[in-house]
Amino acid sequence: MSLFYVTFLFLAINSAIASPVLQFKPTPRQSDSGLIWFVPQTRTTYRHYVEDLDKFLTRYKNGQKPANVWKCDPNETPPQNVICDVDVRALGPCSTAPDYCFYRAQICIFLKLSHVTNWVPEFYNSTNWPSDMPLSLKQTIHEEEERGTHRKIWVTCDGETPADKEMIGALDYKPSQGFSRQYFSITDTKNYLSPLIAVHFERPRTGVLINVECAAWARNIPRKNKQGIARFGLLLEDMLKIKTVKTSSRMQLIYLLVLISGARCCQSRWNSNKTPVLVLRPSTETNLIWFKPTDQKRQHYKTDLNNLLKRYNNTKQFENVVSCLPHQSPPHNKICNFDVNSNVMAPCLPKFGFGYDFGTPCVFLKLSNVPKWRPVPYNSSNMPSEMPNFLKDTITKLEPRGMHQNIWVSCDGDTAADKEHIGALRYLPFNGFPSQYFPYNGDKEYLDPLVALHFEQPMRGVLINVECAVWARNIPRDKENKLGILQFSLMID
Numbered sequence: 078m079s080l081f082y083v084t085f086l087f088l089a090i091n092s093a094i095a096s097p098v099l100q101f102k103p104t105p106r107q108s109d110s111g112l113i114w115f116v117p118q119t120r121t122t123y124r125h126y127v128e129d130l131d132k133f134l135t136r137y138k139n140g141q142k143p144a145n146v147w148k149c150d151p152n153e154t155p156p157q158n159v160i161c162d163v164d165v166r167a168l169g170p171c172s173t174a175p176d177y178c179f180y181r182a183q184i185c186i187f188l189k190l191s192h193v194t195n196w197v198p199e200f201y202n203s204t205n206w207p208s209d210m211p212l213s214l215k216q217t218i219h220e221e222e223e224r225g226t227h228r229k230i231w232v233t234c235d236g237e238t239p240a241d242k243e244m245i246g247a248l249d250y251k252p253s254q255g256f257s258r259q260y261f262s263i264t265d266t267k268n269y270l271s272p273l274i275a276v277h278f279e280r281p282r283t284g285v286l287i288n289v290e291c292a293a294w295a296r297n298i299p300r301k302n303k304q305g306i307a308r309f310g311l312l313l314e315d316m317l318k319i320k321t322v323k324t325s326s327r328m329q330l331i332y333l334l335v336l337i338s339g340a341r342c343c344q345s346r347w348n349s350n351k352t353p354v355l356v357l358r359p360s361t362e363t364n365l366i367w368f369k370p371t372d373q374k375r376q377h378y379k380t381d382l383n384n385l386l387k388r389y390n391n392t393k394q395f396e397n398v399v400s401c402l403p404h405q406s407p408p409h410n411k412i413c414n415f416d417v418n419s420n421v422m423a424p425c426l427p428k429f430g431f432g433y434d435f436g437t438p439c440v441f442l443k444l445s446n447v448p449k450w451r452p453v454p455y456n457s458s459n460m461p462s463e464m465p466n467f468l469k470d471t472i473t474k475l476e477p478r479g480m481h482q483n484i485w486v487s488c489d490g491d492t493a494a495d496k497e498h499i500g501a502l503r504y505l506p507f508n509g510f511p512s513q514y515f516p517y518n519g520d521k522e523y524l525d526p527l528v529a530l531h532f533e534q535p536m537r538g539v540l541i542n543v544e545c546a547v548w549a550r551n552i553p554r555d556k557e558n559k560l561g562i563l564q565f566s567l568m569i570d
Contacts, residue, residue: 167252171275199296229255246280353444425529483509500534
């Protein structure tokens with residue numbers, strides 16, 4: 078699965094970049110996911126990370142180093158053509174503890190800066206530190222400044238959200254919280270050893286995904302374009318919770334958590350309620366629908382969909398709800414009814430169990446309510462090139478009858494494999510939201526138009542990643558920032 082822009086990023090760079098990039102080790106199993114997941118005391122789950130760190134540190138542990146690699150005074154500029162050695166023994170438990178502490182529900186993350194020839198850092202002091210610098214680091218710099226040892230590229234790591242900050246636990250930086258100045262302005266790239274900072278996560282919460290953000294602090298390392306930022310996710314699993322789940326399947330599901338976390342972040346950051354967002358029902362914490370047709374877990378999804386449709390089944394008590402002809406706006410101060418009981422909705426109805434009893438589930442799509450927002454539908458003269466061909470054909474056929482004025486929806490597998498596994502899809506009552514239901518005026522009796530998506534023959538035993546897009550001229554579709562796009566996953570055991 079191509080992971081949606083992931084909140085967790087490992088940037089690739091080259092020597093043309095003017096300032097270094099903050100990087101981290103170990104490399105995640107899927108490098109573009111930024112997720113470090115393992116089960117403490119179960120070495121098969123973290124062997125990859127241990128082997129990656131062993132390989133990474135080989136150059137630092139080499140006993141026979143070149144003649145120009147010296148042990149340097151951290152507060153002195155080394156002689157010309159001399160490279161300062163990096164003593165990994167100074168990294169505390171991150172160099173001495175077995176398996177870099179992974180075995181005991183802890184973890185060591187190694188931070189380094191990419192090497193940029195002749196780049197010279199400009200250090201912060203108490204007179205020029207930025208307003209967004211953490212208070213704890215300001216205090217550290219102030220204390221170091223009194224001793225004349227503040228000339229470092231400082232590093233901070235913390236949880237990305239308040240919840241992450243609470244769950245991340247205590248951190249310890251070894252050998253210190255900054256990269257010493259002695260390692261920079263080096264021209265010998267062949268023998269150069271990048272300075273390291275080992276961040277020891279001493280008591281991270283287990284069983285939850287923790288989003289971590291580390292930042293490098295120097296006046297000439299920008300952070301706005303994420304060049305001085307490294308993001309990754311930590312998930313130390315509780316073995317008791319996953320005994321019955323195969324590791325390969327579990328890994329796919331955990332990667333999904335990262336996706337959804339990033340998707341929600343960007344929706345809230347960029348959308349700001351100016352345009353509608355596509356919403357999935359049944360509601361889940363991670364946009365993962367995972368069940369077995371014969372177990373009780375499917376009941377949760379059926380109950381959620383029943384609750385969704387309750388309001389639609391009790392419209393007789395609503396004074397302002399009226400029946401509307403297709404593409405006919407309701408009278409003033411009235412709201413169009415949305416009929417969910419028609420047989421055209423089968424099997425996405427309660428009496429059919431919404432398909433979950435047979436392994437052919439239904440999900441419902443709706444648009445979030447944005448007051449006074451009106452859609453601008455596409456027509457045959459302005460359809461975007463990336464619009465699916467079947468949707469272009471539908472609009473072209475309906476336009477002569479004036480029935481194309483809808484906010485259209487299309488869904489498919491995210492990757493080629495997903496497209497193969499997803500099977501036939503059916504949209505009920507059809508694949509669009511009629512314009513007559515907009516704008517939303519805040520009326521408590523308002524009934525959202527719905528699109529039921531029926532998976533008619535999904536493959537079982539595999540994770541199917543689904544991407545749905547909403548099509549209107551004034552709903553931007555930005556996959557990176559998750560605008561006009563809904564992504565979720567389906568797994569049927």
